[in-house]
């Protein structure tokens with residue numbers, strides 16, 4: 153089942169605001185992701201922008217882990233790679249350029265332990281397809297943390313998207329408390 157709409161993608165230059173150090177006071181990546189991410193894991197981050205969460209994720213998965221960052225804007229990924237390189241984390245990160253109709257994750261089927269989709273899905277034209285592709289990339293029983301910003305997304309829209317994820321083979325494990333975001337932890341069930 154799909155929910156196809158017109159895309160409205162965050163302009164690449166806004167990516168610089170999203171990596172502001174001030175954001176840490178409101179959203180602490182280690183606190184948000186700590187319960188789910190372990191050393192050695194393969195993590196998929198969909199729509200990472202310039203990598204506010206990707207660099208902490210790369211630290212959390214350690215030397216033997218991997219973070220696959222897939223974004224529709226190459227400019228976002230360029231900046232993410234530059235920042236990862238400066239931080240000595242680039243060897244743990246793979247970047248993939250998505251198109252509006254595919255995440256291009258063919259190389260990662262059934263290999264991902266944890267998926268992180270933060271403030272992205274409301275920008276995606278075919279949300280059902282995003283969950284379908286994430287599902288295919290995940291290991292059975294893998295977890296996906298899905299969050300949407302309360303300012304941009306109405307509660308009924310978030311619920312509709314969660315229902316869409318359920319129709320693509322996810323179950324809701326629990327609601328997650330992240331300030332200013334609707335958040336839910338999904339599990340690949342089939």
Ligand SMILES: C[S@@+](CC[C@H](N)C(=O)[O-])C[C@H]1O[C@@H](n2cnc3c(N)ncnc32)[C@H](O)[C@@H]1O
Pocket residue numbers: 161162170171198199200201202203204205222223224225228250251252255270271272275276277
């Ligand atoms: C609002 S930004 C959030 C960035 C990051 N998750 C954060 O919280 O800092 C949304 C990001 O999703 C990306 N995006 C939008 N549509 C996408 C799609 N169809 N596939 C992959 N990424 C997409 C945008 O390019 C942008 O980098």
